[in-house]
Amino acid sequence: MSSTLQLFKQTFRRDLTLAFRRKSELVNPLIFFLIVASLFPIGVSPEPNFLSQLAPGLVWVAALLATLLSMETLFKSDYEDGSLEQLLLSPQPVFLVVLSKVLAHWLLSGLALTLVAPLLGVMLFLPSEGMPGLMLSLLLGTPTLSLIGAIGAALTVGLRRGGVLISLLVLPLYIPVLIFGSSAVQAAVTGLPLDGYLALLGAMLALALALAPIAAGAALRISVSG
Amino acid sequence: MSSTLQLFKQTFRRDLTLAFRRKSELVNPLIFFLIVASLFPIGVSPEPNFLSQLAPGLVWVAALLATLLSMETLFKSDYEDGSLEQLLLSPQPVFLVVLSKVLAHWLLSGLALTLVAPLLGVMLFLPSEGMPGLMLSLLLGTPTLSLIGAIGAALTVGLRRGGVLISLLVLPLYIPVLIFGSSAVQAAVTGLPLDGYLALLGAMLALALALAPIAAGAALRISVSG
């Protein structure tokens, strides 16, 4: 048992090291998040009124896209250099490694996004009552995004140019998170209670936490042996 | 001279073959485009009025992101398998190959997007007067996006996980295209003349056409020799 824990820790540390070694990797989902969000005022309309209506959904869509984009690299380099083969030939449970990698990924994307979201809120004139709802919903929702994304990443890892394919696979699964997440923010803005939405987001997280690592593990096995 | 033309043609054919071999690659930018556009009614608000206000900008932002996402693979696999080295050791001009690759890429992303854009317009309740403006602006604007993106792709190709870095490099440069493109659509919707915008988009395209292949060629040389 302690050796599995050890593996979890080592994988976590390894993935963080990998991310930190490229400092850019570290801040990129964040900056992408910011850029996407700032494209809208430019492309659509800079009017504060319009933007504040757009804000709850837009922040969530931006978070979703930022996660999605960074998702692709989750297993890619491990596949290419043969680390995945080694992983599948380990007597240790695969889902554990997946979970650990997702956790590291989430820290650097989802959690980071959650922390800068208020800045986006300000830029998009989100009423300040909406902020707690925004952060809470992102905090509960982004791990689910990472977990679901991991399944997509695992399924497409063996394909030579699966770049955009993963979006296709994963986006439909992201829709419930998007709906409840943006509704939670909207509720917060209009002063309605948001416990219900948060509970739903939490439930989805629990479900994803239980199933996604196993599904991703199985998908990895299929991708590599194919 | 004829051998350079030959190279242009061969590269073009090769890149199309590569894209067609993975059918997913072919339809992915399109489907991404559609999905992003359909996330908004879900995440933000399904009201026709609101959406039709959103539409001109949203279509352009979606086109921009779809181009950006597919940009990353432009030189990646060539770098990894050593084709780029071979390219740089060719006595033929590099910018020509870049131009040819960008053209192939644009056919499968920008042009394809332009052709499905009316569908998006309908989905987002864009008034039908806006359609010609939408398509014309996309037709003139997306090649510029591809050309600028090629510079970003060439700069980041040697980096191990440059995935999101390219967005950071390229998105700021995309802003003028986004502004003129979405303004053109807006003008078309409100019935204003749009020649001015189209002329500006055309001028930018000419500039990009003249400079980007050379810059991208230089960037490739730097990336490979590093």
Added chain:
Amino acid sequence: MAFETFADFLNMGGHGLYVWLSYGLGLLTIALCLYLPIIQGRETRRSLRRRIQRESVKS
């Protein structure tokens, strides 16, 4: 002198928070822009010196 009293000066006609916040930020940033290269320089020099010594011992 545009202000009567020191309190007026601090208050800035009600805009004290904004003025002082931006000047605080400004001074902090400028200080960092000067301070960081100085300590970095010290660090570089130290490590280079250590290297040179190491090499002279080796040869």
Added chain:
Amino acid sequence: MASSWLPRWFYQLASPRWCYSITGKLIPWFAAIGGLLFVIGLVWGLAFAPSDYQQGNSFRIIYLHVPTAILAQSFYMLMAIAGAIGLIWKMKVADMVAKSVAPLGAALAVLALATGAIWGKPTWGSWWVWDARLTSMLVLLFLYLGVMALNSAIESETTAAKSTAVLALVGLVNIPIIKYSVEWWNTLHQPATFKITEKPAMPAEMWMPLLVMVIALYLVFGLAMMLRLRNEILTRERRAGWVKELLGS
């Protein structure tokens, strides 16, 4: 290599050693004059300049806001030109200048944005509006961040320098386009009363400290740039005899 029509100082500048020693001599002057002007400008602007009839005292932010905005733009130019020189004449020092300037330029852009945002709250009632100036400053910040991210993502110093130079040049070509497009797109800007182009509207007591601050910040950030440059020279020339002599004693 470079052809011979270039002036002699150009080649001297190309020598890291010469550059190291000349910056060593310049630094005290920059520090002294820059520091002095900075204090004068600060006190003058904060305490002595008359308050604005419309905005009251919040307008004193101008003495920080405008200089940082101007510097952020001119540092980008400096970075791109230095990069170009490095690319064309393979001048190492130019590469190092470009690299040292980038973080400072980004810091300046951040400052301009931050002071602008803070100023916006009392005048416009919100921290941020999507105005042309603001947007193009934001884009400038993104350009800086892109250059820095690319630079840190490439291990080899020489490759990083060349790559960032290409990027900075492409950005330079785009800056006028970006500026023009953004300005044209949305000029909800503040009343033009405060534009430098309409200087006469601003009394001398108001713009004199501004001028002092601009010069002071040029000197102070020039100083910071030289400090960075010297570190860069030392690290990259660590194998050179003169560095060993310099540090060995």
Added chain:
Amino acid sequence: MAQALLTAQSLFCERDDRILFDQLQLTVSEGEIWQVEGRNGSGKTTLLSILCGLSSHYEGELYWRGEPMDEVREQFLSELLYIGHQTGVSAMLTAEENLHWQCALHPSLDASRAQQALESVGLKGFEDVPAHQLSAGQKRRIALAKLYMSRAKLWILDEPFTAIDKIGVAAKEALMVEHIRAGGSVIMTTHQDLSAEIPLHTINVEHFASSQREWS
């Protein structure tokens, strides 16, 4: 008699309508080195990945210590060391970091010997250089360092000597002999001649290539 470790019975593999091998039998016992022979494209890599369970494109039976592989897979994996064409070395990690993770993955690797193993493969002084800054041979040596740390019974090595210089090859050969002396065994492919001192069993995949298979 030495105990049979890995047994393959009537293995059949087909790729793109081309039968790579059919009715292939192989029994690897303790203390044996098996070299899989065959020309380029004959199916050596395919065979190795079937044997270690990475590929499922086959028909036939596999046994580990006499038991059906499916039932004792975990046991098998804990006694296996596999190094393939792609070695599992992350380019962005240093030699040390790479080995650490490998040790966490494979309890059969002795983490305490990592330092010594790196020294043995000539990477002393390169421990903290990211792998992508190493030469082709050095990168492979990181993976081969695992041989010095392994307590696994069976080594499956696919062209382990690619890009390795002569001194390196000789050292690895000596190591293999030591490994089989201690009761281990090795299955490997290589296109280079091995030193004559090595007791070698060979199997040529091409001999199993032509087949008159009855299609049910």
Added chain:
Amino acid sequence: MAQALLTAQSLFCERDDRILFDQLQLTVSEGEIWQVEGRNGSGKTTLLSILCGLSSHYEGELYWRGEPMDEVREQFLSELLYIGHQTGVSAMLTAEENLHWQCALHPSLDASRAQQALESVGLKGFEDVPAHQLSAGQKRRIALAKLYMSRAKLWILDEPFTAIDKIGVAAKEALMVEHIRAGGSVIMTTHQDLSAEIPLHTINVEHFASSQREWS
């Protein structure tokens, strides 16, 4: 006397504060095969990529047929054939498609001989299989097919025999001998022994590793 093709003078290269070589001199004349020797990580690949102009991490002078390389780069490239560790074979393209593009890139390759070249490297019947479905050796053979189509004067080959079986190696060796008979020349690295019949010049990078360099 045979004409000097490629001349390198006082080459110096440093990686991560480690001097790989200094004052390296090399003159490759028509009709010569040069083997670059050295242990793993000694700088062979680095030297080759400097020689063919892919790397700019060096100091020193290069000449092609006696003229400074910068001035005759185009001429040099049109007479060069380079095959590196990464062979430039796209995994998604078939052998034929790969060669076609290579021919368009390098006018020195004779496109009309593609079919025959593929046959010579034993890829007959695999012409229209995407390269990623081929074995490691077969993939490399696609790149080596260029040797049969090349009219280039100078071949620079970095470990061309990696993953190639013995029959393949012998054929490539014969081809090289033929190439130098026709006045061409070859610079290559390999860790395998070449057949004794080949007239071989060798240069060992390690001999140039220590340096008493004066830093300006």
